[in-house]
Amino acid sequence: MNNMMIIGQYVPGNSIIHRLDPRTKITVIFFFVVFVFFANSFWSYALLTVFAAVSVIASRVPVRYIAKGLTPIWFLIVFTFLLHLIVTKEGQVAFEIFSWKIYTGGIAQGIAISMRFFLLIVVTSLLTLTTTPIEITDAIEEMLAPLKKVKFPVHELALMMSISLRFIPTLMQETDKISKAQASRGVDFRTGPLKERIKAVVPLLVPLFVSAFKRAEELAMAMEARGYQGGEGRSKLRELRIGKIDVLIYILFICVVAGLFLLRS
């Protein structure tokens, strides 16, 4: 739990997918999610599956991490599959179990929808597996930059996101420390009636809020002292850059989408 919070699901690496510009990854994955809903034939699903499989292999992320992302929705995939088997009554009768007729249309529909889920989860989890949360935040800031024209506080939002991300592990540790300190004084968070357990959380939150305000004051002072003055003309440590691989990936993805529309029935 603690470990997961610190880095999200990120698996460090240096594969092609890791090195892609995060904006490329977000754009491609966004459109992949949209186009998955356009697949409607065996070969169109096959094409998208190959694309997802190649991306996973190229990312060199161990399959067990991707399987871990799928665990919460295995149930949903199986459930949808079975529901389609029972409800859909198209095509011919494939076979009968206990005099319940299973239709070929139901099997095809069930597989198609399960595949849709599977592809969505695998591809979206590839983003968080190969990109740090801070990279995603930077990318979002760049991608939302046009909104500055309508006075949307893009820079401020990105700054708040990065500060939050920086302090999540710290606050996590602090929560842990305070709850241990409370437990050593005999507070019981796990048993007893619900009302008592809720009350036990109060002394945990009070120091958390008070110290967060102290931290905020220190950080604001430190930033001011170093001349922070908003987003205008601010330089960056990590500059995002669209490279040759990014262009290549865009071209490849456009080909896949074109192929998808050719293979649709």
Next chain:
Amino acid sequence: MQASASTSKLLKMIILALMGAISLVLFFLNFPLPFLPAYLKIDFSEVPALIAALIFSPVAGIIVEGIKNLLYLVITGAGDPVGVVANFLAGILFILPVSYLYHRYKNVKGIVSGIVAGTIIMALAMSLLNYLVILPVYAWFMGMEEMNIESVKRAAVLAGILPFNILKGIIVGLLFLPLYTKLRSWIEQKSARFIAD
């Protein structure tokens, strides 16, 4: 501390960012209720947003809710965007009544009536929203237009969404009330400082 206008704005942003971070930490420490479906989980992530809404303004509470949900998306990926939007809306619907009534009366009575109003508004609005938008979207997502039936939706709302949101409001309220009485003078002091700036 002598604070210039820019320091005050920066400090406010940092405080909201930290409140968002605490909110996310509390969001991950969620727990299911024994007699409701497992995807409806209770957490205390609305509490930091409430504190921000009391000290600054209702908008500050909305910003904290927004940061929490954006952080969740950035950290866990976009596996369930519909759920994230639903959580954001539910949070706002709960916070706004509490902060409006608090800023009107500035006492415990304001908080209690706010929590009652917030719970009712959140539960009713989320039930309606689930019935009209969220459940149909999930059904479409699963390729299950057949599931989009009146009786199924009504059962899901009446047996799941409605009691869940009422319970959530009550449980968060049960935590927030004693927390407020403990932090009252602190909240008023911080609030006064930022209004003075």
